[in-house]
Amino acid sequence: MIIFKKVADIQNYISIQKEKGKSVGFVPTMGALHEGHISLIEFGKTQSDFLICSIFVNPTQFNDKNDFEKYPITIDADIELLEKNHCDVLFLPSVAEMYPDGMELKTHYDLGNIENLLEGAFRPGHFQGVCQVVERLLRIVLPDKLFMGQKDYQQVMVLKKMIQLQNLDTELIMLPIKRSQAGLALSSRNARLNQENLDHALTIIRVLEKIKSNISKNTFETLKKDAEDTLLNNGFEKIDYIELAQQEDLQSLPIWIKDTPSIILIAAWIEGVRLIDNILID
Template structure:
């Protein structure tokens, strides 16, 4: 695995690969890699000739009271895992390489659709940070395919809209949620869950699956289903950020004639914010 810290040298290496006719798969990450990240790398490996992974803890997408400075940096372990997964190139830039004029002067990429609801409502500015850095990374790597996990469903939908709106020539590939044995969606923030809370943390996925089953059985009282999901999670001792039944494409509240629906939820443990979702076709 080759490691790059600078945009110019990575571009030169990728230009050679592209000239040789190789397809490029890209997996953007913030590091602290777990099995779900490696599944994304494996999928990129299956789909493309060359796999590029980025590790960059993007301060622009963290809010004022969020955990950018506490976010785990585990570069040596991450590099070992990526090497074992047959990653070809690792891009690990300093902040000054990504934001050479400083973040205050950085041109921003704003996707006005779908970013002020759900996670966007509780994390103002988060998706502006995501779309800005992902657009920059797409311009740097210029991949044929970029792999994102479905666990961050709203992020996936926003990036798809950004790519469509800005005519970026990259195919966005969605990878399934990778779960713990009890159903908890795998996340870097799972390490923040206390030992006391961990046996109950899968309640979010359980509530989402129960709602999916109710929808599949014919229920369309979306508000009541949302209330039932909230009560189920609160009864387990967690605070709910949102629990919502949405149109899978627009993320608007689900309508009775929608055929593709996603149920999304976010909850707070004492030290972590967990998100998850399930989708269905009717």
């Protein structure tokens, strides 16, 4: 695996590869890598001639300073994991390399209502920061395909919109959520939980599956209230949202509509750690 820390160096390398007719796959990450990231890399390698992974903890997408400061940094372990799984290139830039002109937003992305829903309502400015850094990365790497996971479903929708707005020639491919054997959605933030709370965290997928199984037999409000009670009785301190929405645009659905592709999304706090998850209803 080749590691680049400078924009000019990785751009020169990519230019040479593209002159040879090679296609580029890209997996952007904030590090603290786990099997979810590796599943993206493994699939990306089957779809591209060479695969680039980036590790950059982006300050502009954290509306909570404490969350930024607590984000796990495991660079040595990350590099070892990438090498073990045959990643071709790692881009490991500094903040100064990514934001040579400062971190102030230079572009306001007209994302529409999707940036104000769900995550956007609880993390103001988050998606503007995400779009800023991902656009910067895409313009550096110039990938043919960008691979992301379904766990961050709203982020995927937002970035598809940004790619369209900025006329970037990259195809975004979303892959299913990678889960632990027990069913917990893999997340870098899971590393901050002790074993007892990791066990309690499994309640999220259990309530999602229960809502999905019963959505045609009960009202969503009834199922939502039951899910909230179940979470709060199993170690969760706070629930930001449990929502039923359309897959297409994440518009809220007060009731389930047969034959409308839907999604149930949850964000909840346990041991001071905010977890998100979702399940599709097709």
